[in-house]
Amino acid sequence: MSRVYKHFIPVILLFFLASGFMTPLQAQAATNGGGYWLPYDKDKIEKATELMKQGKSIGEFGIKQDQLQKKEGFQTLEELRRQAQQSKATYKVDMRPPLKTTQGWVPPEFDYDHILTSEECQQGPGSGSESGFIKNRYSFCWSHVATYEIPVKCYLGVCFYEGVQFQFTEIGYGSNQSRKMRVFYTIEDILVTDPSLNGAKLEVNIVCEAKLNPGDCKPDPDTPPTERTIAQWKNTNFGTEIFLSDAPPATDSNPDRLGYMDFWPELTIKHAPRKFTKTIDGIKQTVRFDSASYMFAFPDQHFWQGAVFNKATPIFNVPITKPEFSMLSEAGQHWKSAMDNPEQTKPQMIGKQIPGAVGDAPLKRMYTKRHPEEYAQNRAKTRSACNREFKDDDRTGKQCDEYPFASTWQGSSTNGSDNFSIRLISEESNSASGNWLGTWYAYDRILDYDPFHVEVEAPEKIATIRSEGEPQEGQDNRSSDNFSIKNIPSYATKLQWKIIDGPTDARFDIMHDDSFGIDETIFYDLHDGSVTEIETSDEFYIARPKNTDGESFTVEVYAIP
Known part of the structure; x- marks a missing residue:
């Protein structure tokens, strides 16, 4: 090898490093390809997809490769309960009203409010988060974009890739009848950067780990992991796995025969021509099994066993503003x-x-x-x-x-x-x-x-304002001091305005006090009982009162369901 040629190679490498095409760490890792869960961010997903189409590594965008989940072994019942209670997630229970019969008030029939489609999951709050979306005790889901980059060739440490990308969605279903949990999953919006990748094989496996008893995690042999080529996934894009739990003996410390299981998706792609295999793992979620014999609803409904997603605290919802729940009004008003x-x-x-x-x-x-x-x-x-x-x-x-x-x-x-x-x-x-x-x-x-x-769920007073019957001295519009509308309850969808004293036929506007511009009118021509959309601010005031004969009046504002 000539002296000139030997010096030429380091110069080229230095050029690539200095120009930002690669770092020594990227050059070493990139030759093996990679697997990624893309951040749940539309702009970042679009940028990563564009890099994939250009044959570049997603790592250049600062996205880290997926880290595989680790099994953590058994834990005590106290530890598992504490972990569940540390979750800040909540969900609201929507139950139908009780029915009046000759026997008195009887409950409605039990009905699952399941997540039914991947679209419903993807629109759920937190469906792409590190904990997923728990709709209720019996429905959990998680959805993320997966990307695999398969190395094609490398020149002087700079590699070019072919890519596979898809939306993965898993929906978990619990039960109020058995110690059984099932996972339904879909592979959607599949994108390949080269037609040859349609022959790559993708296996979806839902992995489980027993957390309290050895029998907490029993995959049903009739629903094994599913492996298909990418072309086959395009035609049949779903699969199911079922998990069972053996009930342990009842003890003083575990009278409800509880069991716990962690589970997570494991996705492996294999491309034989490139000798490429890569596995990525989704997030962990926990299922609690029980055989509590006291799950009973009058007069004759028994629910002997169950499987629930317990890392979210239930909200016992009492919607007393709905006419069909009027029988709960007095009790609900007391509790509130x-x-x-x-x-x-x-x-x-x-x-x-x-x-x-x-x-x-x-x-x-x-x-x-x-x-x-x-x-x-x-x-x-x-x-x-x-x-x-x-x-x-x-x-x-x-x-x-x-x-x-x-x-x-x-x-x-x-x-x-x-x-x-x-x-x-x-x-x-x-x-x-x-x-x-x-x-x-x-x-x-x-x-x-x-x-x-x-x-x-009942009207909640959030503001009280005293207004003059005409604009204040020196003001063209303002007839009250500033007031605040905030701390709106989560169930509220509207604001209701009530005149509680003074001329009940009064009409008025609501304006926003802008210290650095022209005050904006937020609501026009309100009167006693008016219902508006929700707007929040610390600087609202009543303006342009009419039908008052100059008398002052008081307005209360309620957030209503």
Whole structure:
């Protein structure tokens, strides 16, 4: 080799390094190709796809290759429960209303509210996150774009690639009838940069790991992993795997015969001509199995076993503004008042704090037949407080409702203080709400010590404003001071405006105070009972009042479902 030629090679390498085509680390790793889950970001996905089409490495865009999941071994029941309760995810339960019959209030039939399509999954909040989207106890999903880069040839450490890309979506289904969980998955929007890649084989395998008992993770042999060529996946783009759990013996520490299983997708692509094989793993999710015999709904519904996604705290939803839930109105108003204004409830106590609201400490169910003493203490303390607080009231046709519920560890006695509320409500509302709560426990598999929140969908006052009957002195439009609209409850979809005193026929506009520009009119010609879209700000004011005869008036603003 000539001296000139020997010097020429390092010069070329230095040129590639200096011009940013590669780094020493990239040059070493790139020759093996790679597998990636693209960030859940439209712009980044488009950029990575463009690099793939150009035959370049996605690593140039700063996206890291996927790291395979590791099995972590068995854990204690306490550790598994703690992990589930550390999750900040919640989901709202949508249950149909109870029905009035000659036997009294009876629950609606149980019905799964499953994620039914990959499109529904992809539109779900957090479906592309590191924890996925838990719609409810029985439906979980995760969706991500997978990309494989297969090296074709390399020159002086600079490699060119062919690529395979697709949208992978998995939907997990639990059960309220068996210790069985199934995963349905799809491969969609397949893109290859060279027709030869249609012959590459892609295997989808859902991996499971037992976490508490050896029998927690049993893949059904009738639904093995699926391997197809890319061309075959284009024609048949779905698959299913089923997992079973053996019920362990009941013990004092595990009376509900709980089992736990982690699972995750493992996708392997094989391209024989290029001698290329690469595996990428999706996120982990956990399933809890149980054989709790007390999952019962009046009068004759039994749910002996179940499989649920328990890394999200349920929200017991009470939509009392809907006409079909009117029988729950009195009870729901009590629960909401207790959570929103605890110091105004009976029995009175300075500094009273009542848990249960979304964003606050949750309630935890107490299975009353397993803890009869504690339940009896809750009932006794509530009864004593009711007799004392309502001794002079006419209680005909009424019953004493308590919140938090006696069937929770935050009940009147078990909370350790007087952090509870009592109120007289009609027997009908008390009976209906009790049956509905008990039914929900069974339908959602709320076991002993399981946490949950309570949310009552009712109008919530978020602002009170006093307005003059005409623009303030020196003002062309403004008739009130600035007021704030914020902290809108998650269930609210509209704002309602009410005139509570003064001329009830008054009409007015709402403007936004802009310190550096022209004030904008947000709402026009409002009156008592007006409903508008939701707008939030700290700098709204009432403007241009009419039909007031110069009299001042007060407006209340409510967030409504």
